[in-house]
Amino acid sequence: MAGSPSPVRDDRILGRWCDPPLTFGGRRAFSFQMKPPPFATFLEEHRVPVYRFLLASVGPNEADDCFQDTFLAALRAYPKLRDASNLRGWILTIATRKAIDHARARKRRPLPVERLPERAAPEPQDADPKLWLAVRELPSAQRAALIHRYVLDLPYAEIAEVLGTTEEAARAAAYEGRKKLRAAGGSG
Amino acid sequence: MREFEPMKEADLDDRAAHAARALADAARNAGLEDVAFATVETPVGRLLVAATRRGLVRLAFPEETVDHVLEELADAVSPRVLEDPAGLDAARRELDEYFEGRRHRFDLGVDLRLMSAGFSRRVLDATARIPYGSVSTYRDMAVQAGSPRAARAAGNALHDNPVPIVVPCHRVVPSSGGIGRYGGNEWRKAFLLQLEGALEG
Numbered sequence: 001m002a003g004s005p006s007p008v009r010d011d012r013i014l015g016r017w018c019d020p021p022l023t024f025g026g027r028r029a030f031s032f033q034m035k036p037p038p039f040a041t042f043l044e045e046h047r048v049p050v051y052r053f054l055l056a057s058v059g060p061n062e063a064d065d066c067f068q069d070t071f072l073a074a075l076r077a078y079p080k081l082r083d084a085s086n087l088r089g090w091i092l093t094i095a096t097r098k099a100i101d102h103a104r105a106r107k108r109r110p111l112p113v114e115r116l117p118e119r120a121a122p123e124p125q126d127a128d129p130k131l132w133l134a135v136r137e138l139p140s141a142q143r144a145a146l147i148h149r150y151v152l153d154l155p156y157a158e159i160a161e162v163l164g165t166t167e168e169a170a171r172a173a174a175y176e177g178r179k180k181l182r183a184a185g186g187s188g
Numbered sequence: 189m190r191e192f193e194p195m196k197e198a199d200l201d202d203r204a205a206h207a208a209r210a211l212a213d214a215a216r217n218a219g220l221e222d223v224a225f226a227t228v229e230t231p232v233g234r235l236l237v238a239a240t241r242r243g244l245v246r247l248a249f250p251e252e253t254v255d256h257v258l259e260e261l262a263d264a265v266s267p268r269v270l271e272d273p274a275g276l277d278a279a280r281r282e283l284d285e286y287f288e289g290r291r292h293r294f295d296l297g298v299d300l301r302l303m304s305a306g307f308s309r310r311v312l313d314a315t316a317r318i319p320y321g322s323v324s325t326y327r328d329m330a331v332q333a334g335s336p337r338a339a340r341a342a343g344n345a346l347h348d349n350p351v352p353i354v355v356p357c358h359r360v361v362p363s364s365g366g367i368g369r370y371g372g373n374e375w376r377k378a379f380l381l382q383l384e385g386a387l388e389g
Contacts, residue, residue, distance in 0.1 A: 038258040038269040040225070043208050051204035067207040068214050075211075075220045078267055 036084040039075060046091050047071075049152060053092060056151040057099040057143060059132070066102050070095045092148070092162045100140040134184035141165075142177035149174045212272035222266035224275040225258070230287050232376045235353075237279050240265060243297025244279055247351045249372040264302055286353070289383065292320035294354045307333055308345035315346065318359040321384045325363040339363075347371045353380065 036042065050070060054063040073094050081090075135143060141163060148159040148170075159170040215221040223245065225238040236257055238246040245265065248257045261269050273280070278296060285291035298316075303309050310333035318324045330342040346357040352372055358380040362368040367387070370377035381387035 036262075036267055038262040039267055040258060040269050040271050041255070043211065043270070047204040047208045048201060051207060052200060055200070055203075063203070064207050064210070067204075068211060071208075071211050072214055072218060072220065075215055075268055075270075081267075 034084040036081050039078055042087060050091055050095050053095050053147060053152055054099060056147045058102050062102055066098050069098045089161050096144045096162055103140055130185050134181050138177050138180060142173045145170050145173035146177040212270045215270055216275050221270050222268035223261050224270055224272035226273040226276040228280045228283050232379055237276055239276055240299045242299035244351050244354055245299040247353060298351055302350040311342045311345040312349060312355050315357055315360060316355050318356055321386050323359050323361050323386050326360055327363050329360055
């Protein structure tokens with residue numbers, strides 16, 4: 001990431017989901033649109049997968065902050081949300097962008113070395129510090145693809161939707177990411 | 189490839205639940221919480237209380253499912269509904285004091301937006317003025333709302349009271365005697381009237 005790109009604005013992340021519905025001759029092209037549930041219900045249903053994703057992408061120290069940022073962005077956009085047919089995709093899209101923003105912000109900050117290996121993984125005795133370091137060094141698209149695939153167990157079609165890309169590109173990103181982790185000495 | 193998921197499922201649930209609870213604080217401070225809700229344990233069962241920025245908007249007895257009440261609030265007020273016990277501290281405390289017999293008047297603001305304006309609203313306004321420990325009649329409420337012959341309609345309006353207990357519709361009884369009907373079941377009406385000393389035990 002050259003320079004310091006500004007964080008992606010929420011309305012740009014959300015625009016794809018919040019655009020006014022297509023109309024056809026003054027009528028909605030899709031007459032069947034699911035109404036979003038009360039936010040509390042939505043939060044209850046998706047908090048665990050979102051937390052799982054963030055834990056893997058930004059580590060336990062920053063997962064809580066990222067979780068707040070993610071659901072606050074969702075809450076801000078919620079009344080404008082037109083189509084609630086794929087809320088999981090929607091919230092994971094937001095979480096992915098927030099995780100990427102956090103990673104960029106972290107790169108701009110001086111990094112205290114001692115907190116990297118031990119605390120980046122939730123259970124130090126299980127974690128492979130080299131692997132986590134390597135995961136963090138991956139380009140964000142590759143890291144997100146890997147985490148969506150191997151931590152959340154999402155199919156590539158859904159990963160593509162969350163990342164705003166094609167299934168082939170998501171598959172390629174995960175493949176490239178795996179290759180880099182192997183090269184970095186992860187146990188493969 | 190090495191397993192990515194060292195955290196136990198139960199720990200993950202705990203941390204996610206903790207983060208979700210913390211969200212209510214952040215949302216309230218950011219002005220993004222349109223409806224806050226919480227539950228309160230009382231002698232008449234677990235009550236659901238919900239408030240907007242204007243005040244208490246809904247109080248529900250356990251016969252109404254939480255999901256149903258939240259849907260109603262999302263439709264009528266805003267889908268930004270969050271569970272926020274801290275945001276409802278005052279309501280929960282006043283209800284606790286009421287059921288301990290230490291509070292005879294609620295100081296909570298009330299938001300009657302779930303009630304249609306006009307006659308129904310005037311009936312609830314009149315009901316809100318009935319003092320602790322006394323009762324009034326459906327007919328009297330109809331008179332005060334400006335339609336002396338609409339006692340039955342007054343009863344219907346009271347049945348739709350979105351904030352029972354706080355707007356004390358239990359203090360309205362038939363002029364023909366007895367305690368009459370109650371949306372939250374008659375036993376609760378009897379309990380509340382006994383608690384207030386308006387009905388012999």
